[in-house]
Amino acid sequence: MLAKESRPRVAVYGLGGTIAMTSDGSGGVVPALSAAQLVAAVPGLAETGVDIEVEDFRRLPGASLGLSDLTDLAVEIDKRLASGTVDGVVVTQGTDTIEETSYLLDLFHTAPQPVVLTGAMRNPTLAGADGPANLLAAVQTAAHPSARDLGVLVVLADEIHAAGRVRKTHATSVTTFRSPNGGPLGYVVEGTPRLLNHPTERTTLDLSNLGSGPRVALVTVALGDDGLLLDGLAERVDGAVIAAFGVGHVPKNLVPALEDLANRVPVVLASRTGAGAGLATTYGFPGSEQDLLGRGLIQAGFLDPYKARVLLWALLATGHERAAVSETFASASGHSPPDPSHPSEKMRKPTCAVTN
Structure with missing residues (x-):
């Protein structure tokens, strides 16, 4: 007699966000729904054959999540996956910061099980609220074997995106999430994730090396900039x-x-455009990419400024010095490693891993 096949198990961690908001009586909506309430409101979830466990981890707007909230979550997810009790994880949160939070979690995610982030652009009080459909697609993706070994994924509007690529590109559209450099990894079709491409490589860091959080600034250059924000930085x-x-x-x-x-x-020198890679050797005027890299700035490559800040923060928080930071950015952004003879480079063996 054949053994009964076990049902897939997915843990859903709730962080708050629009997907969990209801009216507070003042005319606006605030995070109020628990993870259990979100799961209970999803039509068709019970018919997927997936066993769901829920955890209320935070109940905050996406804009109020901090780096420490996400590193705490990374520790919890790491423990949960190491225990072998679930086949995947879904995180629900506000869409304001998903492009950053997903990449931070991705840097510390080394287990094969998928971690999928999702949210909503329309809160549950509105017609056409997209939260239930997004949560259903996220659970279906997290439970599916084809999503393993891809790192952290972002699933909204039935599109599957890699954490290292995804951007929020529209303030209100339900199809706001795009991956300008490479496109989505695939789509959820009739409840099944269909993957059309895979990430070429991922950078991962040792979560056990995490120390006190550094302070990393993001400065956007604008027309006629006089450098005021750089003074004393x-x-x-x-x-x-x-x-x-x-x-x-x-x-x-x-x-x-x-x-x-x-x-x-x-x-780190990144492009504010949101797509494409920074260059290294094309322009040579004062203030060009060649000039700045020659003065010790580190190339972000395909990483946009927000993800570059997350990677720099994570590297510094795990004890990496300048040379290891440069080397890791070269790998993560698809560029050649820096010249170790440059005076700004103090060589140190990196402790991160780039996985193919």
């Missing part, structure tokens, strides 16, 4: 990301301040 931060024009350009008057900053703390 080195004394106040442990690292910085510069969201520069185009392929990595800044006004020439900012060059001295950026060089001084890069001599004191790791400074």
Whole structure:
């Protein structure tokens, strides 16, 4: 007689967000629904054959989540997956910060089981609320064997995105999430994840090395920028990301301040455009990408400024020094490693892993 096949098990962690909001009587909505209430409100979930466990981890708007909330969650998920009691994890949260929170969780996620983030653009009091459909698709993805070994995924509007690529691109549209560099990994079709491509590589860090949180600034360069936000910045931060024009350009008057900053703390040069890679050798004028990289700034490559800040924060929080930071960014962004002979490079063997 054949043994009865076990049902897949998925743990749902609730963090709050629009998906969990209801009216508080003042004319606005606030996070109020528990993870159990969210799961109970999903039509068709009981028919999927997936056993659901729920955990109320936080009940906050997405904008109020902090880095410590996410590292605490990473620890809890790591323990849950290591116990072997679930086949996957779903996290519900506000969409404001999913593009950042998913990447932070991805950096610390080394288990084969999928971790899927989802949320909603329309709260449950509105016609056409998308939360139940998104949660259903996220559970179906997290429970499916094809989603294993892909790291952290983001599933909304029946699209499956890699955490390292996904961006929120519209303030209100239910199809706000896009992956400009590479497109979605696949789609949920009739309740089954259909994967059309896979991430080429992922950068992962050792969660056990996590120390006190560094302070990492994100400075966006604008037309006619006089560098006010750079004044005294080195004394106040442990690292910085510069969201520069185009392929990595800044006004020439900012060059001295950026060089001084890069001599004191790791400074990552990213493009503020939101898609495409920064360049390295095409332009040579003062304030160009070639000029800035030659002065010790670190190339973000395909990583947008928000994800570059998350990676820099995570590297510094796990004890990486400048050379290891540069080397990891080179791997994570698809560029060649930096020149170790550059005076700003203090060599240290990196403790992160890039997995194919």
